[in-house]
Amino acid sequence: MGHRTPLYQKHLDAGARIVDFGGWDMPIQYQSLIEEHHAVRQHAGMFDVSHMTVVDVNGADAKAWLQYLLANDVDRLKETGKALYSAMLNADGGVVDDLIVYRRQEGYRLVVNCGTRDKDLAWMQQHAEGFQVSITYRPELAILAVHGPESIDKVCSLLAPDVATSVQALGNFKALEAGAWFIARTGYTGERGLELIVPGADAPALWDKLLGIGVRPIGLGARDTLRLEAGMNLYGHDMDESISPLAANMIQTIAWEPASRQFIGRAAVEQHRARQEAGELPYLTGLVMEERGVLREGLRVVCSVNGQEREGIITSGTFSPTLKHSIALARIPVGSTDCQVDLRGKLIPVRIVKPNFVRFGAKVFE
Template sequence: MTLKATPLNSAHRSLGAKMVDFGGWDMPVNYGSQIEEHNAVRTDAGMFDVSHMCVVDIKGEDVRGFLRKVLANNVDKLQVPGKALYSAMLNPEGGVIDDLIVYYFSEDWFRLVVNAGTAEKDVKWLGDHKGSGITITQRRDGNDPIALIAVQGPNARAKVWQVLPTTQAASEPLKPFNVVIVPDTQFGEVMVARTGYTGEDGFEVGVSASQVEALWNAFAAAGIKPAGLGARDTLRLEAGMNLYGQDMDDSVNPLDAGLAWTVDLVSERDFIGKAALQAKGQQANFVGLILREKGGILRAHQKVIAASGNVGEITSGTFSPSMQQAIALARVPMDVAIGDTVHVEIRDKKLAASVVKLPFVRNGKVLAA
């Protein structure tokens, strides 16, 4: 099977990146030292090619009404143009079709950014449920593709402004989960969103695919370190952020994936999957684990045994560069609480782990000990 490539593929290869198959995409896992890439984001600024993710523009009549039906979070929270919202899109059984960000530009234009591997499924699902006055356009392929670079870290915003000074006046006042679109003399129309997937401040920057390699090179010249999928995974896991297909999927409801805060069950608004969530309720807790005994690394699918004998499962695990400890995200029985000690089955051992509140790390500071 031929792997899909982002517009930055040649740039990664020219930097000597180790490339891997990531859900059918040819993507960089690292450019040398994954630890250095991770630490650059925690202490300075790093950048990720996220052009495999898909921008989807939804335009037309009563887009808000359409999104009220297909998203679990309530788009009525979006009243000021440029505001963004994190949400899940659910199937009728309450399983997560995808998690995504929705940006509000006007009543007849909302923009979604959806995951790479689910984009085709998402666009089809949306198309199957839209009204006749609505158009859905994916912007990853086709005539006018948008490419995305995430620049993350305590110095990320300042370094973006070095390269894109025309965007500073509009983007500097942005609070987290807000976006602007600014014309730039060199790079054309630039979308600057104060969002990210690392637990650090920064921007996700969207430009025309034809301009993205020049922008990537300009960011690198400004001292922003290229970072690959390896660092992206350790950073997001430290930040307690879910990865679709690993921490939740079509068979997992968001209440069991630590995403209850993204689900609006309070308003009278109906949405696809609401009845199933109300009927099932929450059946598991989603927590952080820190391994307290030596002898292994925490990995997905390892069993987690509660003091009661009830069993849960790790969904994502790694060795944390920031904490120098083995950490994990886990879906555990409802009788497991923060502060408990559980045991994780690692090969033929049962090793003790502490149950902690997420996130582990945020804005460069270790929060879980």
């Protein structure tokens, strides 16, 4: 038996098929992955993501420490509630993890991945020396992500009127706190929605209320197809400690200025930038295959660079329920054209597109 979230029984009640996910017993799907996917694109769905790791950072040096720890710069968080997506790099410029950091009234809140919890917490402690900072893991909190075009209205119908008004006014990538509830306009689907970080004891009742107003439970299977349609990376697949953020479509999350900010991995990623400009470091892009078949992680991509045959690899692939054909993220050489994927021994042509396939229910690439 793995770790269980406060919503484990609710998943069983909803008919979930439970799988092991990073040591946690989590719902992979309830009835149909594709129906769950469409429910989020068209209406509203809820995901139990309480297995993810909430870490609160406080102390006089909280800001200075995060400016050292993260490749993105928390100085960009100009007001309380603002959120930032960032990589945490090692000295070689590999991605230790990707995370979201929120600025709070006092201090910051980080949400990091589930499978990386122990190593991340150790990494943070290890690099806190000399900083006046407290790093607090918050396992007693649950996270319920509610996403889809109807999601915000549905959540707001359950909130006190003044809180609901504030949540309706909340901008994208912003959060607010109402008592012990932390409500953020962030997510992993490419739809409007909220992530509700609440005391674990509050989660089952919240789940029941959302279920009662037609918010559908969504498993990790549809979470993956939704995030891939949205062109979002999955740690351990699209990047890891051996991969530069520049080779993982994360260059926008590196704050190069001010040049004086010495974050961990800075020297290495500056070299990566030069190597990528010289065509020596691959990049992460989107692939589309409109014929029958499904692109899958690990498949070989054969490309042409200035007439020379080169290779890349698919890092995430799936059938897109919205587009009704296959999509993938792939790491391929800079300057690649004429890509083909080795599908069961047959080379099938694929199209290179920006790694962003679906937003707000509709196709976004050319």
